[in-house]
Amino acid sequence: MRIPTLPTWFATKASSAPTKKDRSQVRVGIPKVLNVWSTHQFWVGFLKALGVQPENIIFSSDTSEEQGREHGKGRGTVDCCYPVKCISGHYGELVFGQKKKINVLLSPMLYSIPSVLRGNVVDTLTCTRVMAGPESVKAGFLKERDVFAEQGIKYASPFVSLGDPHCVTDQLYDGLKDVFELDKKETEHAVAAGYAALDAFNAKARGQSRKILEWCAINQKPCILVMARPYHMDTGIGHEIEGELQAHGYPVLWLQYLPGDLDLLNWLFEEDMRIGRCKNPFDINDVWTSSYSSNTNEIMWGAKVAARCPWITCVVRLSSYECGMDQPTFTPAQKIVEATGTLFFKFGDLDSTKPAGSVRIRIETITHYLSKYSEDIIRKKRAYLSDQGPLLEGEWPERPEVEAESPAPQEQQEQVISVV
């Protein structure tokens, strides 16, 4: 190991001071795909810290059939994973569909991602197909001629382990130094800014979820948990199926943003920890030992939370066509959820087409069961827990007594707003 002498020490310090380049005119396009749906604000924070103007950070629009037809035509991959396949449309939109051209197309290959479960699971990796997605899609733009070069665009696809913060500075420096003329120090600073922005967003979203649960607890109303991968929030991939349930008057939580507050989780998992089923509320070893995949881990954890939280009376599972990562989780996740009588519904094999007729019938089916069974489910799940729990404490008004009898069915039905 080299021992720094005084002159080298000072030399290093002098050269490592951030020498911020003027990047105010650089326009960066980011395809809004895959795990960008859960790491969005990292990239915003990172680029802003590098001096890229906010208006020069361009995310592609939501996935749509038109986007694929117009911009991805003939550049498709043979991938059977639709969320990967549709990336070519996003690339095409950023390359050809911008009034003001972009200079950089930034499409990170995310090897791992941050997770609330980190430390309690083997790893928080992404699906290999998803991680390598940018590589296979890029080929369609390079195969015959370098379309990016022709359009004056630098293509940047850094390999990033966002789940391991200590690796990220080196990885992004290596992957982007030529694109943005980076130096190490400013990269480190920008990475810190990226994490800060993402953490702030996640905290806000988790806070919102907690508020929803508190509202449900006070009003003794049910809510729905969507169990899916982050990109199912893309309206072209998840088809806003959960939005139709919301339109029937049910608040909707997503497992990615379930509250991570210990007061709440300790209450929900109190008995499990007491009997030694799990060490802490984030421990999923009792149900999923092969816990290396981040989104899969969170799906299993979400199932555990949903099974225990009284006001989550229904879980809606979304899964894309032939998703090999989802496949092994279908039965265990469903069994965990249903173990406490919580309703479980699955929309599988989603691809580019929204099966509107079938979705409409299923939404009506789900709302029927929700209105019929939610109250019993809440009552039953409350009985498993020790006391009234943290959601009903504090400044909130006293909880109204649960009616001994069900309200007249007609009253229940009036809450349902029909959707066309």
Place this chain on the structure above:
Amino acid sequence: MSLIQIKGTGGEEPISQMISAAMPMRSAGVGKLCGMDVGSTTCKYVLASPEGHIIAQAYERHNTRQAEKVLDFLNRLEVEHGFSPETDRVFFTGSGAGLIAPLVGAKVVQEVVAVAAAVEKLHPSVRFVSEIGGEDMKTIFFNGDGPSKSKQVLMQSACSGGTGTFIEKTARKLEVPLEKLSQMSYLGHTLHKVSSKCGIFAEADANTLLKAGVTVDEIIASLFEAVVYQNLATLTKGNTPQPEILLLGGPNLFFSGLQEAWRHHLQKVWKERKVAIPDDKDPSALIRVPDNALYYAAQGCIEVGLREQAHIGLYKGAKKLRWWIEEGQHEEKKKQGRGGLWADIEELESFRSRYAETPSTKPQPDIAPKPSAQPKVAPGLVGIAPVRGKGLGRVVVGCDFGSTTAKAVCLSPEKEMLFSCYALSKGNPIEDAKLLFRQIREALGDGQMLSLAITGYGKDLLKNILGADCAVVETIAHASAGVHFFPDADCICDVGGVDVKIMILNNGKVTDFRLNSQCSSGNGAFLQGVAERFGIPLSEMADGAFRAQAMPQLSMGCGVFLQSDIVNQQRKGWQAEEILAGLCAILPLNVWIYAGNLNNLTSVGKKYILQGGTHKNLAVVKTQVDFIKSKVPDADIVVHPYSGEAGAIGAALVALDWWERGGRTGFRGFEVVENLSYKTATSVETVCHWCPVNCQRSFIDVELLGGKGRTWSKVPLSEGWERVIVNNSCPKGLVEDLNEMKAIKAEIEKTKNAYPNIADMVRNEGFLRAH
């Protein structure tokens, strides 16, 4: 300098001259060479001298008699050209080659290899070939030049989308003769969206467009557009077709409109992707359709044959082929096919004794559940008389307003079935309701209706008008009726005339649901259509299928190919009853695997309820039972005892539950229903404008106490009236116009704002650049 003289698309030389000039021989044998292309719709041959000079060529449709047409060709070759066994050589290619080639000593050349060999020889500057066949499509990309020249082949043959059959089938539906179709143009027409994915979808789209008044010319142009789009979208895989381009195969040759569509799209792609075009060339001249486009595969066989040793592909004469046609194929038919729908007579009898009891011989049972056994009544209770003399006492009523019939049942609070009736739908739900309620009123006598629930297509339209207490979604209605009889049911499989519904249950609740109303594969209408074509009445279909001792193995999946497969099997000598048995046998595969996408039935469960009209066919029930048991050996499969009324019974059970929980009916009363007065409007003002189809809807305005009216409508309605919209072809048409949509959306937004969705926050704030 190349010896090949290639002119523009209009004035190609005959292939024989071109080939003769182009082919100096390398390893000439002593005999002549014949290249035979046995395709899905036609046979083609090219005969060449030992040096490769073309002597003769022919092309004819085989009308699914591939072997016979090949024999005919060989006979002609022997007589007219002295084609001789043990001297001359023969090389086969095409989808029918594998079976016939060994019978005459021919060597099989893979189709794409054959086409590529001909193209490389005749058109060395070609970089992209599209060959569209009757049931497949292929593209070949050539890269590089000289020794480093490589090719990439992409082929699609599993689906009818983008093939010749796709075009012809739709054109036939539109009654466009082939001669006319070949002259029809692409350019200059307004294009409409026609599904490029599937021939059956395309046919449905074409029908809808025709109904909406779109001209046949525009539909055909849209069809050409769909074919080219499908080829470019699925078979280029990231490659750009570079000039020069060669279009081969029957459809590319015969349909000039298709050629126009190719030229239009390829030139557009070249412009978009900045493909360099030589200044002296007209881009459209770089896309060639040789006059002999049909013969390239056969010609390629000769090219391949010339490279082979002299003993390869030596013609053995047509004797064995003749034997095959006259006897062998019939013997083979039995070997290749499978046995009938039953193993032995005991097995069939045991099946019949469980599943085939006629309702007329049995008393009508109560519907109180008998979970231990299959209820001893088969489907078909429609129109029965009341069983309790005059008056039914206290009842709950369930109605199922379907698209073809409306049904109603009355249950006692003890869940006994007291009455059931039906009305054939007249397309006016008010009239249908009047008919049903007249029958219920008569049966009810001085009894009392405790509650009313309705299900089916008309449920939302009629709920308020009738004052029904619950509008029940069909899954819940069917699941309630199914679970009531079989509380441990895991799955309900409803195969109707036009759709297939699979409901997967868990703890008595529908957790997953598959609906297939877009593809004809597996539905009853397809089966019925084939039976009708064979002149077999519906009622005799099952007995006929059971009589078959053997049946052909038909292919699962696409209905377009299944139709040609049936013709093919017929040519092989399979009889109507055997083919029907074969169809019944593949129905479960089409239902569960192709339409339901359920490959693993063990994960679905053990108890299956079969219902819907198609399960009135006992042969289908047999194949369903056999199929499910082959996947889940300990499965228990039952046919719903009231298959036709399951929806109405389920609705009645929901109505009963509602009443038991304290609900009191809001039914407007028989008098009000009977006297419902309405007026119907069908005009330009009632046309639906949500999509280009522009359905001609009708508005049925019903005078109703408390009706809200529609003062904002183009066809205004005053207070005290309610509107029912009919003749729309999709649910969107139930919304009158933009004004109503705005009102509905505003209401939805209000609810959404009150009940947050975390994904909305992510969509709105996750990608914000400035906070």
